[in-house]
Amino acid sequence: MITLDNVSKKYQTRDKKWFTAIEPTTLTIEQGEIFGLMGYSGAGKSTLLRLINLLERPDSGKVMIDGQDLTFMTEAQLRQARQNIGMIFQQFNLLSNRTVAENVAFPLEIAGWDKDKIAPRVAECLQIVGLTERSEHYPAQLSGGQKQRVGIARALAPNPSVILADEPTSALDPITTRDVLQCLRKINQQFKVTIVIVTHEMSVIRKLCNRTALLHQGKLLEVADVKDGVILAQSEIGQDLLRDD
DSSP, X not given: OEEEEEEEEEEEOTTSOEEEEEEEEEEEEOTTOEEEEEESTTSSHHHHHHHXXXXXXXXXXXXXXXXXXXXXXXXXXXXXXXXXXXXXXXXXXXXXXXXHHHHHHHHHHHTTOOHHHHHHHHHHHHHHXXXXXGTTOOGGGSOHHHHHHHHHHHXXXXXXXXXXXXXXXXXXXXXXXXXXXXXXXXXXHHHOOEXXXXXXXXXXXHHHOSEEEEEETTEEEEEEEEETTEEOOOSHHHHHHHHHO
């Protein structure tokens, strides 16, 4: 489903030195699973997530989704491919001058959907996340959890096969986090959407994920199974992460 083949990423710092964000990494994420990326701050989690949809271009290696190699696509080709990849952001990234319904409709408008198909799809997505009655509200009128559910509905609207979520619960309280995680699980089970989630919260991994990649200083240490809420880490640093939770 998603294959990262020997991808790496470096950045140049202000003093002209090079910082390795992701060392050469190979990883496969199966269709329909919920996969976590976890590690300490600065481990490279968000960078690795952004390599999946080429928001960051790798310095080496290939990114394959559904058999398509995104790595050497033109910008026009990437825009088309990204219609199959939804994105959920930590800070919601909603358009303040658009209503809830208009925010969810936005990616469909960009993708060129027929106008008569947009409204029914928006209504369907809002029903899925439980925000039908908030469709004409503006983001400023919503709670943090409601804003994130709008973000989930927006990511789901174009019928993607993959949803990428970058720290989607870090700005939320525990009860709201639980509701958002339940929403993501419902979408995964109902639509078989593959979800890749970045989080520093081990409880999120335990409650939501099937497997998780353990990252440390840009290195992929291991891929651990998550069984009945237990993360089965084998590496020493992975076990340290779990003890710190």
